[in-house]
Amino acid sequence: MYPITLEQISPEILLWMPVTASVKTVYENLKEQDPNLPFPFWAKVWASSKAMVTFLQEEPHFIENKKVLEIGAGIGLPSFSIANKASNIIISDYDREAVALAHKNIAHLNLSNLTSIVLDWNDIPEHIIADTILLSDTNYNPSDFDALVISITKFLNIGSSVVLATPNRITTNTFIQKLSAFIHKTKNYCIIEEAIEKEIAVFVLKK
Numbered sequence: 700m701y702p703i704t705l706e707q708i709s710p711e712i713l714l715w716m717p718v719t720a721s722v723k724t725v726y727e728n729l730k731e732q733d734p735n736l737p738f739p740f741w742a743k744v745w746a747s748s749k750a751m752v753t754f755l756q757e758e759p760h761f762i763e764n765k766k767v768l769e770i771g772a773g774i775g776l777p778s779f780s781i782a783n784k785a786s787n788i789i790i791s792d793y794d795r796e797a798v799a800l801a802h803k804n805i806a807h808l809n810l811s812n813l814t815s816i817v818l819d820w821n822d823i824p825e826h827i828i829a830d831t832i833l834l835s836d837t838n839y840n841p842s843d844f845d846a847l848v849i850s851i852t853k854f855l856n857i858g859s860s861v862v863l864a865t866p867n868r869i870t871t872n873t874f875i876q877k878l879s880a881f882i883h884k885t886k887n888y889c890i891i892e893e894a895i896e897k898e899i900a901v902f903v904l905k906k
Contacts, residue, residue, distance in 0.1 A: 700725065700729070700796055701717045701718070701721065701722055701725050701726075701739065701742055701796065702717070702718045702721050702725070703715045703716060703717055703718065703800065703803075704716060704718050708744065708776060708779075709752075709780070711780075712776070712779055712780060713807075714774065714776075714779065714804050714807070714808075715800060715803050715804050715807060716744075716774065717739070717742040717743070717800075719743065722739060722742050722743070726738060726739060737794075739794065739796070739797075740773070740839075741772075741773035741774065741792055741794050741796075741797035742773070742774075742797075743773070743774070744773075744774050744776050745773070745835065745836050745892070746836075746866065746890040746891075746892040746897040746899055747835040747836035747864040747865060747866060747890075747899050748773070748774070748776045748777055748835040748836070748864070749776070749890050749892075749899075750835075750864045750888040750890050750899035750901055751776075751777040751833060751835045751862065751864040751901065752776060752777050752780045753888055754862065754864070754886055754888070754901045755777060755780065755781055755862075756780075757886075758903075759781075759784055761831050761860055761862060761903070762781045762784055762785045762831055763784050763785070764784075764785070764786050765785055765786060765829075765830035765831050766785070766786060766787045766788075766828070766829045766830045766831070767781065767785045767787070767788045767789070767829055767830065767831045767832075767833060768788075768789045768791065768827065768828075768829035768831075768832050768833070769788070769789070769790050769791060769832075769833040769834075769835075770791055770818065770820050770823075770832060770833070770834050770837065770850070771791075771792060771793070771820060771834060771835070771837040772790045772791055772792050772797070772801065772833075772835075773792060773794075773797055773835075774797070774800070774801075775790040775792075775797075775801045775804070775815070777833050777835060778790045778801075778813065778833070779804065779808065779810075779813075782808070782810050782812065782813055785812065785831075786812065787812050788812060788813045788814075789813075789814055789815070789816060789827070789829065790805075790813060790814070790815040790816075791815070791816050791817070791818035792815075792817070792818065793817065793818065793819045793820075794817075795817055798815045798816065798817050801813075801815035802815050820837070820843075820846060820847060820850045821846045821850070823850055823853070828854075828857060828859070829854075829859055830859060830860065831859065831860045831861075831862060832851070832854050832859050832860070832861045832862070833862050834847075834851075834861070834862070834863045834864070835864045836864065836865060836866060837863075838863075838865055838870075838871065838874045839868075841870050841873070841874075844873065844874050844877065847874070848874075848877045848878060851863075851878065851904065852878075852881075855881055855904060855905065855906040856906060858906070860883075860903060860904070860905050861881075861903070861904040861905075862901065862902070862903055862904075863878075863901070863902045863903075863904060864899055864900070864901045864902075865899065865900055865902070866897055866898065866899055866900075867898045867899070867900060871900075875902065878902075878904055881904040881905060881906060882902055882903070882904060883903045883904060883905040884902070884903040885900060885901070885902050885903075886900070886901045887899070887900050887901075888900075888901065
């Protein structure tokens, strides 16, 4: 649906990516046919994903030889960045086109320890478990906060570590407050996004 191109995301990672200049135009054309079509927020590498990548490089013990699940992954940059460290990685998103693109990149990189699935964080099947859960800027909509907290708490209750990267928005405080009892570690990063410096906090949550 959205045109893609190979893009050098980092010196080590070459991924198929949506063509940034085309996303808005294609979306507006599609929205004329379907007024309820959600904007493809997945079709971009956000600052929080970049901060997550940096954090996992600095703190590899959270993912080395671990089973990892990335929720609301979009492009899935954090997952692709740790493919040579984690034992098994599931890249998940609610958008089927995001999942299809992840499949294409998994094949492109010839990765045998990554899979990509459609997953709604409101209804995560009991059989999906992981040592470490990754979430990058998933808490952008206050109406999703309660469902996200429930899903995160379920993983914490079975012993998973949760690594959450989020911009410092006004609404972020409300969300983090709901999880404050589980905060094990916090790191802050400044990431340049479209020539603007964004402050990103990365939280490690554990029970």
